[in-house]
Amino acid sequence: MSHPRSPASHRELRRPGPPWLADRLLRLALRSDIEREMVLGDLEEQLPQHGRRWYWREALAISAHALLRRTGTTGDPRRSGDAFMYTSIKDVRYAWRGLFKRPLLTLTVTATLALGLGANAAIFNLIDRMVFRPYPLIDPDRTVLLAETGPRLFTKESVSLANFLDWRTSAGTITRLSAFQWWDANLVDREDPERLPGFFVSSDFFDAVGVRPALGRGFVRDDETFGRHHVIVVSDGIWKRRFDGDPAIVGRTVTVDGEPHQIVGVAPPRFAFPDGAQIWAPISFDPQKPPARQNRSLTVIGRLKDGKTLEDAQAEMAVLADRLAREYPDTNRDYGARVYTLTQGMLDEGTGPLLSLWQVSALVVLLIACANIANLMLARAAERRREIAVRIALGAGRARLIRELLTESLMLALVAVPPALGVAWLSLRAIRVSMPANIMRFVPGFESLGPDLRLLGFTVGLAVLTACVFGLLPAVQASKAQVSEALKEGGRSSTGRQFLRRGIVIAEISIALPLLVAAGLGVLGTNRFLNGPQGYDPDGVLTMKVVLQARTYPDGASQRRFVERALDGLAAVPGVEQAALINNPPASGSNSSRAIEIDGHPAPDPKNPPTVDNRLATTDYFSLMRIPIVSGRAFTAADREGAAPVVIVSDSLAKKYWPGEDPVGRRMKTGKSWMTVVGVCGDVIQDWFNRRNIPTMYRPLAQVPTNYFGIQVRTAGDPSVLAGAVRQALLRVDATQPVFEMMPMRQALSERTIGLQYLAAIMTVFAVLALLLAAVGLYAVISCLVTQRRHEIGLRIALGASTADVLKLTVGQAFNLTIAGTAIGLVLSIALSRLMEAGMLGVASSDARVILGFAAILIASALLAGYLPARRAAAIDPMIALRAE
Amino acid sequence: MPEIYLGELEQIVLLAVLRLGEEAYTAPILEQIEAQTGRKVARGALYTALERLETKGCLRSRVGDPLPERGGRARRYFKVTPAALRALKDSRLALLRLWNGLEQIL
Numbered sequence: 001m002s003h004p005r006s007p008a009s010h011r012e013l014r015r016p017g018p019p020w021l022a023d024r025l026l027r028l029a030l031r032s033d034i035e036r037e038m039v040l041g042d043l044e045e046q047l048p049q050h051g052r053r054w055y056w057r058e059a060l061a062i063s064a065h066a067l068l069r070r071t072g073t074t075g076d077p078r079r080s081g082d083a084f085m086y087t088s089i090k091d092v093r094y095a096w097r098g099l100f101k102r103p104l105l106t107l108t109v110t111a112t113l114a115l116g117l118g119a120n121a122a123i124f125n126l127i128d129r130m131v132f133r134p135y136p137l138i139d140p141d142r143t144v145l146l147a148e149t150g151p152r153l154f155t156k157e158s159v160s161l162a163n164f165l166d167w168r169t170s171a172g173t174i175t176r177l178s179a180f181q182w183w184d185a186n187l188v189d190r191e192d193p194e195r196l197p198g199f200f201v202s203s204d205f206f207d208a209v210g211v212r213p214a215l216g217r218g219f220v221r222d223d224e225t226f227g228r229h230h231v232i233v234v235s236d237g238i239w240k241r242r243f244d245g246d247p248a249i250v251g252r253t254v255t256v257d258g259e260p261h262q263i264v265g266v267a268p269p270r271f272a273f274p275d276g277a278q279i280w281a282p283i284s285f286d287p288q289k290p291p292a293r294q295n296r297s298l299t300v301i302g303r304l305k306d307g308k309t310l311e312d313a314q315a316e317m318a319v320l321a322d323r324l325a326r327e328y329p330d331t332n333r334d335y336g337a338r339v340y341t342l343t344q345g346m347l348d349e350g351t352g353p354l355l356s357l358w359q360v361s362a363l364v365v366l367l368i369a370c371a372n373i374a375n376l377m378l379a380r381a382a383e384r385r386r387e388i389a390v391r392i393a394l395g396a397g398r399a400r401l402i403r404e405l406l407t408e409s410l411m412l413a414l415v416a417v418p419p420a421l422g423v424a425w426l427s428l429r430a431i432r433v434s435m436p437a438n439i440m441r442f443v444p445g446f447e448s449l450g451p452d453l454r455l456l457g458f459t460v461g462l463a464v465l466t467a468c469v470f471g472l473l474p475a476v477q478a479s480k481a482q483v484s485e486a487l488k489e490g491g492r493s494s495t496g497r498q499f500l501r502r503g504i505v506i507a508e509i510s511i512a513l514p515l516l517v518a519a520g521l522g523v524l525g526t527n528r529f530l531n532g533p534q535g536y537d538p539d540g541v542l543t544m545k546v547v548l549q550a551r552t553y554p555d556g557a558s559q560r561r562f563v564e565r566a567l568d569g570l571a572a573v574p575g576v577e578q579a580a581l582i583n584n585p586p587a588s589g590s591n592s593s594r595a596i597e598i599d600g601h602p603a604p605d606p607k608n609p610p611t612v613d614n615r616l617a618t619t620d621y622f623s624l625m626r627i628p629i630v631s632g633r634a635f636t637a638a639d640r641e642g643a644a645p646v647v648i649v650s651d652s653l654a655k656k657y658w659p660g661e662d663p664v665g666r667r668m669k670t671g672k673s674w675m676t677v678v679g680v681c682g683d684v685i686q687d688w689f690n691r692r693n694i695p696t697m698y699r700p701l702a703q704v705p706t707n708y709f710g711i712q713v714r715t716a717g718d719p720s721v722l723a724g725a726v727r728q729a730l731l732r733v734d735a736t737q738p739v740f741e742m743m744p745m746r747q748a749l750s751e752r753t754i755g756l757q758y759l760a761a762i763m764t765v766f767a768v769l770a771l772l773l774a775a776v777g778l779y780a781v782i783s784c785l786v787t788q789r790r791h792e793i794g795l796r797i798a799l800g801a802s803t804a805d806v807l808k809l810t811v812g813q814a815f816n817l818t819i820a821g822t823a824i825g826l827v828l829s830i831a832l833s834r835l836m837e838a839g840m841l842g843v844a845s846s847d848a849r850v851i852l853g854f855a856a857i858l859i860a861s862a863l864l865a866g867y868l869p870a871r872r873a874a875a876i877d878p879m880i881a882l883r884a885e
Numbered sequence: 886m887p888e889i890y891l892g893e894l895e896q897i898v899l900l901a902v903l904r905l906g907e908e909a910y911t912a913p914i915l916e917q918i919e920a921q922t923g924r925k926v927a928r929g930a931l932y933t934a935l936e937r938l939e940t941k942g943c944l945r946s947r948v949g950d951p952l953p954e955r956g957g958r959a960r961r962y963f964k965v966t967p968a969a970l971r972a973l974k975d976s977r978l979a980l981l982r983l984w985n986g987l988e989q990i991l
Contacts, residue, residue, distance in 0.1 A: 032936070038958075045954050046912060066932070069936075
C-alpha cells in the first residue's frame with residue numbers, strides 16, 4: 001500500500017488496514033456471523049478517524065464483553081450479582097488474607113504439598129528429559145531412525161552396509177541418510193593410551209543430526225573410501241582435555257588404534273551422540289568390492305525432507321525394502337524397513353515402564369497428601385459452619401460459596417509451587433550426583449536433568465489439579481451447611497462429615513501399605529543382589545577390562561604372549577596375591593555362549609543343539625575367585641597349547657547333561673574339537689538379572705586364546721589402593737595398550753544393579769513419605785475427635801472413668817481405622833507383589849513375612865499417631881471441660 | 886403478552902434508536918447517546934445491549950448495501966418494535982407519575 005502513486009490516488013488506497021491480530025481476536029470472540037460482520041464493519045469504518053491504537057483498544061474491550069456475555073455472568077440483570085472478574089478478584093484477596101490468618105494450617109498444607117508436588121515434578125523431569133527429549137542438540141521433529149525389520153513381525157534389527165548404501169541412493173523422502181556403528185577407539189598421544197567411546201559414522205552424520213562441527217569439518221563421501229579413511233572428529237571435551245583446546249588442532253595427526261589419523265574437526269560442546277561418543281571416524285569400504293548384505297550391524301538415521309511426514313517416509317521405505325527383498329532374496333527375503341522418530345527409535349525398552357512406575361508411585365504419594373489436606377480443610381470447614389450458615393441465611397448463592405472456598409484451596413496449592421520446585425531441584429541433583437559417569441553416558445538426557453519452563457508448567461498445572469482434588473469435597477460439604485441446625489447454640493458436628501473423614505484416613509492407610517511393601521521388596525531384592533551369595537568371593541578383588549589391539553596382537557600366539565607377560569608383571573606387584581584372566585568376568589555385563597554336543601547323548605534336534613555359557617580362563621581363576629571345585633581338578637600349567645583339550649563344567653551343566661552321573665572323564669564337543677571334562681566347579685551368578693547359575697563350560701585360555709578379557713587381581717587389603725600400581729605394571733607390558741573400567745569387584749556388582757538401587761531408593765523415599773502422611777492424617781482425625789468429645793470425656797472422667805478407660809476409648813478408635821485400612825491394604829499389597837514378581841524377572845519375590853512385617857510397622861506407627869491425642873484426652877480436667885459449656 | 890423489563894442502558898439505547906429514525910446504526914447511536922446524556926458508553930456494552938434487545942424482541946435490524954470503507958461490509962440498521970415502544974411508554978408513564986408533585990424538591 002505504500003507504493004508511491006500519483007498525487008491524485010484515492011485516499012482509501014493509502015489507508016492502513018485494521019491490525020491483523022486484533023481482527024483475528026474479534027473473529028474468535030464473536031460467535032454470531034451477523035454481529036461479527038457488523039462489528040468489524042463499524043470498526044473499519046471509523047478506523048481512519050481514530051487510528052490503530054483505538055482499534056486495538058476497542059477490539060480488546062469488545063472481545064472481553066463478548067466473552068463475558070457468553071459465560072453468562074453479565075446476562076440477565078436479575079440473576080447476576082457482581083461481574084465475574086470483580087468477584088474473582090475479591091475471592092483471591094479474601095483467600096490471600098486467609099492464608100496469613102491461619103499460618104499453622106497454611107504451613108502444614110504447604111509443606112505437605114511441597115513434598116508431594118516436588119516428588120512428582122522430579123519424576124516428571126526424568127521422564128521429560130529421558131523419554132521425550134533426550135538429545136538437546138538434535139531437532140527431534142525432523143530426525144528419524146531407520147531400522148530393518150526381521151522375519152519375525154516387528155523385530156527391530158540393525159541394517160547391513162549394502163542395504164544402507166541402496167537406501168541412501170534411492171530414498172526420496174529422507175535426506176542426509178547416515179549410518180553409525182559402535183567403535184572402541186584407542187587414542188595414543190603424548191600421554192597414556194586411552195580407550196574412548198567412539199563411533200564409526202558415514203559421511204552425512206553431522207548433517208543428519210543437524211550439528212555443525214565447532215572447528216574444521218565433518219566427514220565427506222571421499223572419507224568413506226577405504227585407504228583414505230584415516231580421519232577423525234573429536235569431541236569438545238577431548239579437545240580441551242587432551243589437546244589443551246589448541247585452536248590449530250585441525251590437521252594434526254594422532255595415533256588411533258595403532259595407525260596415524262588426521263584430526264579434521266572438533267564437535268560442538270555438549271555433543272556426545274550416540275551413547276556418549278567422544279570420537280568419530282568414517283565408515284569405510286572398498287568401492288570395488290561390494291560389502292556383505294547379510295551382516296547387519298549399522299544404525300541408520302536421517303532427516304525428513306521439508307514437507308514430508310513420517311508416514312511418507314514409512315511408505316517409501318516399505319516399497320524400497322520390498323524391491324531389495326526381490327532383488328536379493330538370499331539375504332533380504334522377509335526383511336522390511338521401518339522409520340521411527342529418533343527419540344522413539346533410540347529409547348531403551350525398559351526405561352518407559354520403569355519411569356511410569358515411579359510417576360504412578362509419586363502420584364499415589366500426592367493423592368495421600370491430598371487426602372490429608374482435604375481432611376484438614378474438612379476440619380476447617382467444620383469450624384466455619386456458623387459463618388457459612390449465616391452467609392447462606394443472608395442469601396449467598398451456593399455456587400458462589402463453593403467458588404470462594406475453591407479459590408482458597410487454589411491459593412494454598414499455588415503457594416506450595418516454589419517450595420515444590422525447590423524439593424524437585426534438590427532431588428534431581430541428588431539423583432544426578434549419585435549416578436556413575438560410565439553409566440550416565442548410556443542414559444541420554446540424564447546429564448541435562450534440571451528445572452526448566454516445562455517443569456514449572458507441569459508443577460503449576462498439577463498444583464491446580466491438586467487444589468481441585470483436595471478442595472472440592474470440603475467446599476461442597478461446607479456449602480451444604482444446614483442453616484437452622486448450625487445456628488443453634490452449641491450445635492455439634494453432624495456424624496456424616498466424621499464418616500467422610502474416617503473414610504479418607506482408611507483410604508490413606510490402605511494405599512500406603514502397598515507402597516511400603518513395594519519399596520521393601522525392592523530394597524530386599526537389591527540387598528540380595530549386592531550382599532547375597534554370588535558363587536564367588538568378590539571381596540578384595542580388583543577387576544578391569546582389556547581389548548587387545550588387532551594390529552599388535554593379530555593371532556593367538558601374540559595374544560598368548562601378552563597374557564603370559566601380563567600375569568608375570570601383575571604377580572610382581574607388591575600386595576597382589578593372585579592374578580587371573582577370563583573372557584567374561586561376572587558382573588561385567590558381557591557374555592558369550594557356544595553350542596555343545598555331549599558324547600553319547602546326541603541332541604534330539606541336531607539343527608538346534610543345546611548352548612551353554614562359554615568361559616576362557618587362566619589357571620588360577622578358580623582359586624582366585626574362590627569358586628569351589630566340586631569334583632575332579634582345576635586347570636594346571638599342563639593344560640597348555642598342544643596338550644589334550646580339557647574343560648571344566650559348572651555344577652548346573654553337569655546336572656543337566658549328565659544327570660545322576662559324574663561327568664569327570666566324559667567328553668563333550670564345541671565347534672570341531674572334542675574335550676575331556678576334568679572337573680566340576682560351583683555355579684556363579686554372572687548377572688543377577690538374567691544369568692544366574694546358568695550351565696557354563698570353562699576352557700583354558702592357553703588352549704583357546706582371545707583378544708578381549710577381564711583381568712582379576714586378588715589383593716591383601718583394599719583393592720582400590722593397588723589400582724595405580726596394577727595399571728603401571730600393565731603399561732610396562734605394552735605402553736600403547738589401554739586398560740579400562742578398572743574397579744573393585746564390589747563396585748562392578750553395584751554398578752550392574754544401579755537401576756535396581758535407584759528403583760529401591762526412590763520407592764523407599766515415596767513409601768516413607770506415604771507412611772508419614774498417613775500417620776499425620778490419622779493423628780489429625782483422632783485429635784479432632786478428642787477436641788469434639790471433650791465434654792463427653794470430661795463427663796466420663798467425672799463419673800469415674802480411669803485414664804486407661806479413656807485411652808482405650810480413643811486409641812480404640814484409631815485402632816479400628818487402622819485395621820480397616822490395613823485389611824484393604826493387605827489385599828492390594830498381595831496383588832502388587834504378585835505383579836512385581838512377574839514384572840521384575842524374579843528380582844522381587846512376594847514374601848508373606850515382608851508384607852506382614854510392613855503391616856505391623858504401619859499399625860504401630862498409626863497407633864502411635866493415635867496415642868498422642870489420646871493422652872491429651874486422658875489429661876482432660878472434668879471441671880474445666882464441663883464448665884466450658 | 887408478558888411484560889418486558891427494560892434496564893436503564895436498554896432504555897437509553899432504544900430512545901437513541903428512535904431519535905435516529907432511518908439512520909440508526911452503531912456509530913450514530915453511540916454519538917447520539919453521548920450527545921444527549923453526556924455519558925460515554927463502551928462500544929462492547931452497546932453491542933451486547935443491541936444483541937439482547939433484538940433477542941428480546943425490542944429491536945429489529947436490516948442490512949444495508951456493502952460499503953467499500955467498511956471493507957465491503959454492510960451497515961446494520963436498527964428499528965424499535967411496537968412491543969418495545971409500548972414498554973417504553975409504560976416506563977415513561979410510571980416515571981412521570983412518580984415525578985408528579987416532586988418538582989419543588991428537585
